[in-house]
Amino acid sequence: MKTENFQLIQGSTVDYASSEQGFRCFCPVCGSLLFYRHQGADYLEITIGTLDDPDRVEPQVHLFADDQIKWFKLQDLHPRYHDNVMPHPSKRNTM
Known part of the structure; x- marks a missing residue:
């Protein structure tokens, strides 16, 4: 935000x-x-x-996607980052 x-x-x-x-x-x-x-x-x-x-707010990205709980399945198409390194919002792409 x-x-x-x-x-x-x-x-x-x-x-x-x-x-x-x-x-x-x-x-x-x-x-x-x-x-x-x-x-x-x-x-x-x-x-x-x-x-x-x-x-009221929809997430835009998911951080630490490799560490998520195994039974929890994200069903959106937002970008997933596998660590805490993310580009500035204006430079993010979608998956």
Whole structure:
């Protein structure tokens, strides 16, 4: 999601510089990973399961596809990335 379209409407996050590429942003109360903020980029990667109404948002990509639970079958055609290296949203292709 473009950073300009995102607004945290309650509370704050605890940010951890997990790499030179960006920050993992956590809930300071329960420790849930909420989103990943890329250093110097104009977009966030939001953890969809932490949204109040996740049905309102359709995922655009799937990360760590090789590590998914074996019985869980994704049935969409969104790109799957097998690690945490993804191109900028404007440069992603579909499968």
